[in-house]
Amino acid sequence: MELDRPSWAALRAATPLSLTEQELERLRGRADPTSLTEVRDIYLPLSRLLNLYVKATRERHNAVRAFLGDDDRPSPFVIGVAGSVAVGKSTTARLLKALLEQWPDHPHVELVSTDNFLYSNAVLAERGIMNRKGFPESYDRRALVRFVSAMKAGAAEQEIPVYSHLAYDILPNERQVVCRPDILVVEGINVLQPPSAGRLAVADFFDFSIYVDAKVEHIRSWYLDRFLELRRTAFSDPRSYFHHMATTVDEADARGFALRTWQTINEVNLVENIAPTRGRATLVLHKGGDHQVRRVRLRKT
Ligand SMILES: Nc1ncnc2c1ncn2[C@@H]1O[C@H](COP(=O)(O)OP(=O)(O)O)[C@@H](O)[C@H]1O
Numbered sequence: 001m002e003l004d005r006p007s008w009a010a011l012r013a014a015t016p017l018s019l020t021e022q023e024l025e026r027l028r029g030r031a032d033p034t035s036l037t038e039v040r041d042i043y044l045p046l047s048r049l050l051n052l053y054v055k056a057t058r059e060r061h062n063a064v065r066a067f068l069g070d071d072d073r074p075s076p077f078v079i080g081v082a083g084s085v086a087v088g089k090s091t092t093a094r095l096l097k098a099l100l101e102q103w104p105d106h107p108h109v110e111l112v113s114t115d116n117f118l119y120s121n122a123v124l125a126e127r128g129i130m131n132r133k134g135f136p137e138s139y140d141r142r143a144l145v146r147f148v149s150a151m152k153a154g155a156a157e158q159e160i161p162v163y164s165h166l167a168y169d170i171l172p173n174e175r176q177v178v179c180r181p182d183i184l185v186v187e188g189i190n191v192l193q194p195p196s197a198g199r200l201a202v203a204d205f206f207d208f209s210i211y212v213d214a215k216v217e218h219i220r221s222w223y224l225d226r227f228l229e230l231r232r233t234a235f236s237d238p239r240s241y242f243h244h245m246a247t248t249v250d251e252a253d254a255r256g257f258a259l260r261t262w263q264t265i266n267e268v269n270l271v272e273n274i275a276p277t278r279g280r281a282t283l284v285l286h287k288g289g290d291h292q293v294r295r296v297r298l299r300k301t
């Protein structure tokens, strides 16, 4: 079913807004204008709905465990967050983590971004796919599926690689430790990709999935604005892979570079690989040009 913003916002019911402006500031992505009004109208109803899903899924698991005489701990509820580069998935995922942690029955929420499963630049260069970063073949999909499958099977702790936007690469000496959570949020552009024949895909482990959607021309302008904002901020760090964009390249050329990156990599990936997975999501958040969610589509079954 499709709901407009006011109808969706009304579903918040009595869910309290417990996030402060300072906390939101910390959770928001670069150049992302998500406001407390957006949290109240869009994310609180979503948090309430997800709480109902988590409870119902737990009850079903408990019934099956009782049937099997199995006294293992229940496995985490897994949520996938998909959508284009620069659509605001990571803000959505961080907000969900902050809001879901406030429900007393699932206080431990872990967030994993799939960029951690990108192949290193060295491997991408060796395979000649450095200009395909973000395309399905640029990820170690087997490692990602193994990780989510192990968490779902109740593994106590898993170590995964760490990707840095600053280095624009996997950090060879760092690992992220993920301890068994009540809820695992897996965020990334390709998380709703269907499996290839006879294989499993990470989406096979999702209990709920969200696709963050917007018109291509809006996402393009968000990508360009963010790139220029990063040029003024993160790229000025001498360790940044894009440092030259802040020093030797002027603003017009930096904009031209970002536009080419968008047109030749991110938009192609959006059209060919990401947008076709939208219909697989349990819920679609559709944003207008001002980044605000205008419509919500929910699959009832
Ligand atoms: N080159 C970069 N340097 C620093 N941070 C970046 C860079 N590119 C993207 N980011 C940050 O990484 C996060 C993820 O970005 P992205 O994968 O485009 O997804 P989304 O915008 O949907 O969250 C965002 O918070 C963004 O601000």
Ligand SMILES: CC(C)(COP(=O)(O)O)[C@@H](O)C(=O)NCCC(=O)O
Pocket: 085, 113, 114, 115, 116, 133, 134, 187, 188, 189, 190, 261, 265, 266
């Ligand atoms: C790292 C990304 C592939 C996103 O990865 P995700 O966490 O969504 O799997 C993307 O942010 C990216 O860097 N794309 C490459 C082209 C570009 O520099 O915009």
